[in-house]
Amino acid sequence: MLDIKRLQILLAIVEEGSVTSAASALGYTPSAISQQLLRLEREAGQPLLDRHARGMTPTDAGLVLATHARKVLRQLAAAESDLADIAGVRRGSVTLGTFPTIGSSFLPLAVRRYKELYPNIALTIHSGREDDLVRMLEEGKVAMSLLWDYAWERVDNDELVLTELFTDPTVLLVGATHRLARRRTVRMADLAEEPWIIRAGGHPVVEVLQRSAVAAGFNPTIAFQANDYQEAQAMVSVGLGIALAPRTATVNQHPDVRVISLGDTAPPRRILVAHRTGRVRSAAELALHDVLVETASTYS
Template sequence: MSLDVRRLLLLAQVARQGSITGAAAALTYTPSAVSQQISRLEAEAGQPLLDRHARGITLTEAGEALVTHAERIDRELRAARTELDELAGLRAGSLRIGTFPTVAASFLPLAVREFRGRYPAVALAVHSARNAGLIELLDSREVELSLLWDYEWRRLSEPGLEVTHLLDDPTTLVVSKAHRLAGRGSTTFAELAGEQWIVRDDHPVAEVLTRSCHAAGFEPSIAYRAHDYQEAQAMAAVGLGVVLAPRLALAGLRDDVTTVALGSSAPVRRILLGRASHHRPTPAAAALRQVFLETAAALRDAGDELDRLVRRAALP
């Protein structure tokens, strides 16, 4: 028969107090209740654990052996409770999160800096991937939270995935400072029909460009296929073409290019926070979610000051 842990701990208390009456008083039990539980433990052990006599009780050899184990169990349980309290209070622990490159270079540093300022004892590990890979990481719980994105024509809807809309990321135009549109407050896709385009190769923004140009009645003429936005900006700076990019991808804007708003015709990318709905969030994940919400609200209020905010997040 297995041994009941609660009765083992009760036996240890009897040994500490030196009597059943003392253990009962310490635990606010009745002496008869303690005596009954010890008798049941003796039945489980198959032998006496206490010698009862006029001067009180003493442990048998079997009782001493069980008390040794009970004390060890008690220490482990108290250590477990302390560790759980540390995790719940965000004074220890770790958190794995997912992201994708353009928000990792803009929005994420703001949230990370704020979170680490509040909870310096919680270690963060970040994994960067595309949406499909991030969803797999969430489902396997290799990450607890992940930043994700979608567009109006392809909303993110996955079974078992809970998403929170953090903010909108409008598409903008990047042109050389010598371009005819430089200095303009805004333009439309109809006005861009004759432009040469620099596009990210094998990237969702290529679909954004194609859809937007088709909606305006023309086929985009591609002059250069870039591998990242810094490369695309460099080509725009020397006048090879113009670039379409999400605003959050332009946190590190070059000095020799400028942006032009596309107004209501600009496709909007939603920045989302995802988690697996069948996994209960840890205290650290719940705290980071709140930081993401607050950071997104601050970013919405920042307007054109994104660059300044990102540079501030990078400071030690």
């Protein structure tokens, strides 16, 4: 039986015109190409190439076999393509849940990469609050979802499989003319006398502030409750107070706001991707998971 890899080598020699060029095209050494060619000629029972000073030319048998090799290799490529389509890597759809701070920072980078790799996959994204995202996961309305948690309140759901993507630090927002605006790092203990801008409605960053302030030995004075991070930044920019935010919330930074590291004096959050336990995952979904992990590995 003729070996398909050796047929590929014969075709490359015929098309490239030499062993050296075929080796370069296929990623082999010239000696490996020559050895495989000799084995193919033994399998065929006759010479397939005429060797001469200027290179090699195919014999009649070599031309016939190369023609068949070209057809066989094209059919194999078509078969692999059809299997990929069936598996959903090149066709199909996948749904993803996300939340605003990640949807406006990390996620677009992953989506761009996914669409480059799998342009024919229909990707649908739903943005919402975390409790809504968990419900959509449980009900199967999204295949997977981005979530977050803090050390004191981990996502604890036996129906979900979690993969940590990266750590999202808590940073300090101050106005451009604030006394600390030129600092690269400050500690929460340096902020005891400052007025604070917080998120309204019991937002998780409020608990981050409370825990960090208590650990630093003070109770924060609240100057304003903002409905979103853009409103918070606007009030910080005019000196009404300072604020905490996850670093991912500062991608669209106000021009008159400075972002300062708090080191280890304010807790970070984990960014996670979750899918439902026992879910039969399509190739499109698995590929998206891989792209999210890959993008997270270089995200900072």
